[in-house]
Amino acid sequence: MEKFISHTGTAIPLRRSNVDTDQIIPAVYLKRVTKSGFEDGLFSAWRSDPEFVLNKAEYAGATVLVAGPDFGTGSSREHAVWALQNYGFKVVLSSRFADIFRGNSQKAGLLTVILPQEVIEELWQVIESDPTTSVTVDLEAKSVRFGSATHPFAIDDYTRWRLMEGLDDIGLTLQKIDEVSAFEAERASFKPKTLPALQ
């Protein structure tokens, strides 16, 4: 995974709440067996509307998505994270994220930052009045900066460290594999096994 220290780019205002994973990428786009090529499915139902914010020329090339509350509700499909990344987004800002979506984003290296709704509203106004506004999301300093404003954000130390180091979660766990084996040796014998298959 690529290290994430800080990112600076322009931002897109997505003034909608409860953007569920079926909106981010509908199920019909989930048939691929790779992690790439999902950008064509991103917000596909809304993309057919020329007025949709992603279709506006002034926001072309933006890498920061500024979304309404409860972004990423619904299914566990990590394809939603891949679709955002494949399209070019590096960061999503919202006042609330669904738990599974946030977990997936942190595993896949898409930074999801929680900011108070007032800050989201402020940022929406700023980027709507000047779409060229540069937004910096600094994971090291735990702050979001635009214009003269600086807003701190919270993130747990472990996730921050892992993202800044670009570390593979599985590799970290495999360092503790002896503890896993020790745990397995103590597991109760009545716990079910799928093999051999009984029907």
Add this chain to the structure above:
Amino acid sequence: MQILVPFLGNEEHGGVMGKTLAEKIWADHIVSSAANEPDLLYIDLHLIHEVTSPQAFDGLRLAGRPVRRPDLTIATEDHNVPTLNIDQPIADPVSKLQVDTLRANCKEFGVRIHSLGDSQQGIVHVVGPQLGITQPGMTIVCGDSHTSTHGAFGALAFGIGTSEVEHVLATQTLPLIRPKTMAINVEGTLKAGVTSKDIILAIIAKIGTGGGQGYVLEYRGSAIRALSMEGRMTVCNMSIEAGARAGLIAPDETTFAYVKDKPHAPQGADWDAAVAYWKTLHTDSDATFDKEITINADELEPFVTWGTNPGQGLPLNAVVPNPAEIADAEERGAAERALTYMGLVAGTPLKSITVDTVFLGSCTNGRIEDLRAAAAILKGKKIAPSLRLLVVPGSAKVRLEAEAEGLDQVFLDAGGEWRNAGCSMCLGMNPDQLKPQERAASTSNRNFEGRQGKGGRTHLVSPLVAAATAIRGTLSSPSDL
């Protein structure tokens, strides 16, 4: 299983704090724990399917890693399989490749799979319980958000993304930050015609789609204890629709009786040891939850959603709400957009809404008890002219059971379609989809825009409301017949 960890509870009694059910299961699965790090949790069962696993198996291959515990892993084909002509090759080449990829991966890594045509194939959350590999006190994960279904057995069960699927395949563990706990007390007695589906729709309408974020929900109270296992699965299934990754119910005699004769239930001395352990799996009387809410079951009515998220629901006797009367600006905007998408006008009685399709199925309401309940209403009746009734059993086994009881004939005689098992129209990934502007009463779990087909409009309902609606052609409860 003996590792002691600091408890989350706030109350202290003589130095020993009581624990909630979720905290007990969590504590029993901690492999390692350190300050400022997530706990490393052992996973007892990993369910996989064709959609969220191929990239995870690719990751294993790239790193040269095996599946650590194939004997704690099981696969089925459900999301992307046709429900017609299953004896023929899958027509859509992209879907076929995805299903073939799962089969090849399971063969290469030694994972048990129940493929299309197999008598144990079906929706992953129906298959686990019917095989008896879903048991109390377990940690269960799957790359599917409705894994919360298995919480009905007093298991800590939750959906994961593909990165986590790969992590579990490789290590049989997951690093997780401990969630908070919320008690949802449902006290009282349900009226006739009111079901577990109405309980959970009412809960989601009350706490909202984000109300459970960061929590494990524990459903408690007399109305929950009175539910069958199927009913409990329906409630736990939709925990994620309230924002909670997991929801669970303390196991009791109803649970033990359900598990006892299943193929993978513990046998002999193992059964006795298991039940002794399972009986410890309840929230201690002196434990505290981070949050508690209470619902009065006596007052519940059949529920239906009117909008485009599962929290936008009302009793069936209500009218379409007026967004102008919603104080919160964000909610008001969401309601306005929802009514436009749904093609509804404020003030319209919900019971006057005409429906084109009724979908009976899914991991929420595709079990045998759901089909029996709907068939009891439909027996000897005809569905409304021009309405389409799609009945999709949750598993091949449910289909066979239903056919043995003659339920298939009830649905066919009424004018419905009887299909093979799968997720089907719940998520519209296979050919079972709504057309633009087509309106459905659906026993599934999500009424998101386009969920059941681009432009399709979904009203979430119980199997009883689905059956009554199929007969009358407008949203209806059995008491309207």
